[in-house]
Amino acid sequence: MNPQSQLLQTISQQGYSGKIVSIQIAQKLRQNLEDQYRNGMFDEAFYKEYLSGFKFEPTESLPNAKSIIVVAVPQPQHRVTFTVDGKAFPTLVPPTYLYGNATIVKVRSLLSSFLNPQGYQINPARLPMKLLAVHSGLAAYGRNNVTYVEGMGSFYRLAAVYSDLPCDDDRWHELRMMERCENCRACARNCPSGAIDPERFLLHAERCLVFLNEKPAEIPFPDWCEPGWHNCLVGCMKCQSICPEDKPFTDWIVEAGNFDTEETSLILAGTPPDRLPLSMREKMEDSDLLDILDSMPRNLRALMQNTA
Ligand code: B12
Numbered sequence: 001m002n003p004q005s006q007l008l009q010t011i012s013q014q015g016y017s018g019k020i021v022s023i024q025i026a027q028k029l030r031q032n033l034e035d036q037y038r039n040g041m042f043d044e045a046f047y048k049e050y051l052s053g054f055k056f057e058p059t060e061s062l063p064n065a066k067s068i069i070v071v072a073v074p075q076p077q078h079r080v081t082f083t084v085d086g087k088a089f090p091t092l093v094p095p096t097y098l099y100g101n102a103t104i105v106k107v108r109s110l111l112s113s114f115l116n117p118q119g120y121q122i123n124p125a126r127l128p129m130k131l132l133a134v135h136s137g138l139a140a141y142g143r144n145n146v147t148y149v150e151g152m153g154s155f156y157r158l159a160a161v162y163s164d165l166p167c168d169d170d171r172w173h174e175l176r177m178m179e180r181c182e183n184c185r186a187c188a189r190n191c192p193s194g195a196i197d198p199e200r201f202l203l204h205a206e207r208c209l210v211f212l213n214e215k216p217a218e219i220p221f222p223d224w225c226e227p228g229w230h231n232c233l234v235g236c237m238k239c240q241s242i243c244p245e246d247k248p249f250t251d252w253i254v255e256a257g258n259f260d261t262e263e264t265s266l267i268l269a270g271t272p273p274d275r276l277p278l279s280m281r282e283k284m285e286d287s288d289l290l291d292i293l294d295s296m297p298r299n300l301r302a303l304m305q306n307t308a
């Protein structure tokens, strides 16, 4: 078996799924995004904030890069429980927000421990992951603009690296929507903010709740965004939880932390990480909750208002 096939086998033995594509795909991804931008398909503020930081080339430390390795890792939803009026107040966090850093480290170390002994190196790749996954043949788009992998639904995290491992499969897969979406509109009907447009495939990202509630809590929700729409501590599950492809995975929820009355009050008060008690900061750091701390006061209040 050649090293490419051996690597893919190692990836699938972990319960992950992967593809190896030629490095040239990176320039095609760049072209795709630039064309859409030139055609005025993106809200300007959204483009600047989320799409202008991709790196379509490896760093100089990997001058001989030949391939991109993209890996999908199954991810659950998480439950984070606060204490409000003396009672437990559970909230949900969509897949990929928590323990994401640990997942990336795990994938990179799996790839390095296979490739380094064979004389190959890896280098992190900051690319538009869904486009990469679909053009590589690993995933297909849902009408909700989220991507789906066989056996994982949309509950997975994508990680990608550049490598000097040669690529022996140069296929470029055309963009593909899941067959199931042909006769289904469940996600569009369940999207509270109208971000999924029946007339165009591309999401109106600037209308997506996630675009609003990932921002720091000092930035209030715009008037058109009803607090009652919020359903997660950060992010939104409305177009995934209704999806029939995700049905086998929606009950996969892992506990990711409890906060007592005092800790909940510190979060609601917008306390910065360096002023939190050490024990609290440590537990939030391990799970990556610290990364979403700045959005929590506004988002948690919106959820509390919904259940009041
Ligand atoms: C920007 C961004 C956002 C933005 C915009 C989302 C969006 N759809 O663009 C916001 C903040 C709103 C967001 C929300 C979410 N995100 Co996000 N996000 C990203 C980020 C940083 C870039 C995505 C991107 O490139 N967008 C640009 C657009 C242009 O690309 P695109 O969506 O792939 O659009 C292509 C298609 O529409 C296609 N296309 C156009 N016409 C047609 C027609 C047909 C028929 C077909 C098939 C295709 C097609 O062309 C477009 C490209 O030009 C990535 C991380 C990364 N590095 O890639 C994570 C990422 C995509 N997000 C992720 C997740 C999990 C989410 C949420 C599900 C989180 C949640 N539950 O709260 C939501 C889902 C919202 C949604 N319905 O899409 C995951 C995706 C995992 C997956 N299973 O697909 C990623 C990869 C991050 C991760 N941690 O793993 N996100």
Ligand code: SF4
Pocket: 142, 143, 144, 178, 180, 181, 182, 184, 185, 186, 187, 188, 239, 242, 243, 244, 245
């Ligand atoms: S809800 Fe229906 S249309 Fe939307 S992504 Fe899932 S299968 Fe496709």
Ligand code: SF4
Pocket: 144, 190, 191, 192, 193, 194, 195, 196, 203, 207, 208, 209, 210, 235, 236, 237, 238, 239, 240
């Ligand atoms: S994440 Fe929520 S707001 Fe965004 S498109 Fe899906 S349902 Fe709509």
